Amino acid sequence: MSAVATTDGATTNGATTDGRVLKGNETRRLVLGRAMRIASVEGLAALSLGRLASELELSKSGVFALFGSKEELQLATVRAASRVYHDQVIAPALDRPEGLARLWALAESWLAYSRTRVFPGGCFFYAVGAEFDAQPGRVRDALAEGSRTWHGLIADQLAAARAAGELDADEDVEQLGFEVVAVMEYANALSLLHDDDAPYDRARTALRRLLGAAPTD
Amino acid sequence: MSAVATTDGATTNGATTDGRVLKGNETRRLVLGRAMRIASVEGLAALSLGRLASELELSKSGVFALFGSKEELQLATVRAASRVYHDQVIAPALDRPEGLARLWALAESWLAYSRTRVFPGGCFFYAVGAEFDAQPGRVRDALAEGSRTWHGLIADQLAAARAAGELDADEDVEQLGFEVVAVMEYANALSLLHDDDAPYDRARTALRRLLGAAPTD
DNA sequence: CCTACCGATCGGTAGG
DNA sequence: CCTACCGATCGGTAGG
Structure with missing residues (x-):
């Protein structure tokens, strides 16, 4: 049975392999879901x-076989969290026009992502970034790359807003982007530490000062 | 011999005890110094x-005897870091007059404390706060209390500045304090993650926008 | 994915 | 009866 040749061995192998791969992928998703939640609260370590x-x-050996090493498990967890972040924060804003409309959509989806505890420990990248920011290696490199991408997306919206006349022509979009992200991150931090939603309103007030009032629609 | 009474048994006992206590205190400071540096980079865990x-x-048993448990070691490390923070950040600003002068002194000493890596992992309370903000217990309670104290000190300076006419009379000092701390904390985070001092200039620029230009003296 | 292990290290405690 | 340790070991768990 195990050695029966067929005209579509690929399919047979595929079926067997598929079954295992599907099982493995399901288990992998199960493990990564738990890993993201643990890491957001207690850290990747x-x-x-x-x-x-x-x-x-x-x-234990089955989990090990899925990832190959603890560092690979940590990197896979970071990649899984990046997908959640893209789905929860970035994708919902992409149907808004570039500029302040999209920036406000990004800010509101980010604040909701933090406030509703998509991860029980709040923003995954705040928690894990603070853990690894002084520990050189592949995990830190991946987090630094994600930080650059996020800042770039914010700065692009500010640049589009400036080009469209929504911001003053002499506005420093990198500086403004720094301040925008700073108040959102700090709202996440204070909300978690003091178990309080008020910091999200502080962040929104700060964003209005930085960007002007939010679109009404 | 062992039962000889002296007129100053207290002094004899005191001398012996003093020697041991001093040794213990030195060892304790040695351990806490290393513990603060480890925790700032890798976390209290x-x-x-x-x-x-x-x-x-x-x-190992000697270290254990000094603290009694791992949680007590973590709490003692947080208290030791609070003393360093007070000495490095707060005390140098207390000779400036209350209001914007003292606030700017606090901000500059904070930025120097982060930038010069008084702790190798940057601000101890940023690192450890992010680690414990979602883990209820005595460590989180101590960190939350420190956060309230720091915010209170900042808000007091802003209130003094407002009373002295250095800020608009309708300024919300709690809101302004949130934004002040946010940009400093985020400068620390970005500087560590990207190994770059430029975020400290971003923070200073943001502070000037929030507070007005720094005193020139 | 499993059982069965390894070298090592974890927080904590024994008697001296 | 105290402290500040020591060498050794407790029951368990780490990554592999």
Whole structure:
């Protein structure tokens, strides 16, 4: 049975392989979902193969086989969180026109992503960025790249807004982008530390000062 | 001999005790110094009795005896960092008059404290706050209290500035304090993640926009 | 994915 | 009866 040749061995192998790959992909998603939530609260260092295995009723060696090393598990967790971030924060804003409209949409979806605790520890990248910002390596490199991408997206909207006359012509969009992200990140931090939603209103007030009033529609 | 009574048994006991207590206090300071540096880079969870002991060439049980438990070691590390923060950031500003002068002094000493890496992982409270903000317990409680104290100090200076006419009478000092701290914290974060001092200039530029130009003296 | 292990290290405690 | 340790070891868990 195991050695039967068919005209579409690829399909047979594919079926077997597919079954395993699908199972593996499901398990992988299961593990990464738990890993993202743990890391947002306790940090990527708190991920351990044994803990994930026992919490998900898998074998430790099975979890290990999916990722190959602890660092690969951490990197896969960062990539999985990047996908969540894209889906929750970035994608919903992309149907708004470039400029202040899209920037406000990004800000509101970011604040909702933090406030509604898409991750139980708040923004995944705030938590994990603070953990790894002084620890050189592939995890920090991945986080730094994500930071550049996010800043670039913000600055692009500010540049489009300036080109459209929504901001003063002499506005420094990099400086403005720094301040925009700073108040959002700090709202996340204070909200978590003091278990309080008020900082999100502080962030919104600061954004209005920086950008002008939010679009009414 | 062992039961000889003296007229100053207290002094004899005191001398012995003093010698041991001084030794213990020195060891304690040594351990806490290393613990603060480790925690600023890797987090309080990375502190272990065995690691501190081996790095400092002490016995693990000796380190344990100084603190009694890992949580007490973490709390003692937070208190030690609070003293460093007070000495490095707060105390140097207290000889300036209340209001914008003292606020600018606090901001400049804070930026220097972060930029010069008084702790190798940048601001201790940024790193450890992000680690524990979603982990209820005594460590988070201590960090939340420190956050309230720091915000209160900032808001007091802004209120004094407003009372002295240095700020508009209708300025919301809590809101302004939120924005002041946000840009400083984010400068720390970006500087560490991208190994770059430019974010400190971004923070200073933002502070000038929030507060007006820095005093020239 | 499994059981069965390894070298090491974890927080914490024993008697001296 | 105290402190500040020591060498050794407790029950468990880490990554692999």
